[in-house]
Amino acid sequence: MAHIIVVGNEKGGAGKSTVSMHVATALARCGLRVGVLDLDLRQQTLGRYLSNRAEYIAKAGLDLPSPVFLPLPEVDETSLQPGEHVSDLRLSRAVAQLETDCDFILIDCPGSHTRLSQVAHSLADTLITPLNDSFVDFDLLAHVDAEGEQITSPSVYSEMVWNARQLRAQAGLKPIDWVVVRNRMGAQAMVNKEKMQRVIEKLARRIGFRTASGFNERVIFRELFPRGLTLLDLRDTGVKGLNISNIAARQELRDLIKSLDLPGVKLNF
Structure with missing residues (x-):
């Protein structure tokens, strides 16, 4: 069966889609x-x-390795059986359609709490949660004291992941490998960054997730979107002499894929 990767965080602007595109x-x-x-x-x-990406590849006449995107199938709500939910059926049918031909299925969740997102989390073999280096974003995982040093309680997103873990346990499925990815970190060693490091390590031990480094804030990510390209495509599109920032970003991606420790993945970039 396909290994399911879910990229989730109930807050917009954390870089979920950028992480999803580059991992896929x-x-x-x-x-x-x-x-x-x-x-x-x-x-x-x-x-x-x-x-x-599909439009750019066709126009440029390139052959770039790409994931297969599948829109969620529509479901006739009048055909639902008692107890069935349209969102559950749309997601389960999409997963069933992909898993016969795919090694991995990556599911990108919205930056809000929805039924689809909740169900997707219960399907996750690997859960990636991009997190901006900010206590505003961290508040979705846990509440902290005024000094930002002590965790007072888990928060709404952590509770949803806990519920997803319970559902998987009841179904006899293996536990979710939860990886919190610190994204958009600044290059400088600031007091806030050090506090975030300490409190994330405390929470990781308390509720059970791993941590990994994501991408630093870079203009290149905004420039790649209109062409559907990633950092790994630049040389194939004729870009020569990558600058230091682009080379560093490629290394960040390599480090992230290694940290995820996905089954059967051998890096060749």
């Missing part, structure tokens, strides 16, 4: 078959990203 494309470049679902039915950032 990196796996495709490793020769793996990757299917992608975008559960943000309104904004569809990842869906748009992949649509831009």
Whole structure:
């Protein structure tokens, strides 16, 4: 069966779609078959990203390794049986359609609490939670005291992941490998950054997740979206002499894929 990766965080602006696109494309470049679902039915950032990619590849005549994007199938609500929910059926049918031909299915969740997102989390073999280096974002995981040093209680998103873990345990499925990815970190060693490091380590031990480093804030990510490209595509599109920032970003992606420790993945980039 396909290994399901869910990218989730109930807050916008954490870089979920950027992480999703780069992880999915990196796996495709490793020769793996990757299917992608975008559960943000309104904004569809990842869906748009992949649509831009398909258009650019066709126009430029390139052959770039790419994941397969599948829109959620429509369901006739009049055909629902008692107790069935339309969101559950749309997601389960999409997963069933992809898993027969895919090594990995990556599901990008919206930056809000929805039924689709909740169900997707219970399907996750690996859960990636991008987190900006900010106590505003951290508040979704846990509440802290006024000094930002002590955790007072888990917060809404952690509770949802806990519920997803309980559902998987009841179904006899293996536990979720939860990886919190510190994203958009500043290069300087500031007091806030050090506090975040300490409190994340405390929470990781308390509720059971691993941590990994994501991407620093870079202009290149905003520039790649209209063409649907990733950092790994630049040389294939004729870009020569990558600058230091682009090389560093590629290394960040390599480090992230290694940290995820996904089954059967052998890096070749």
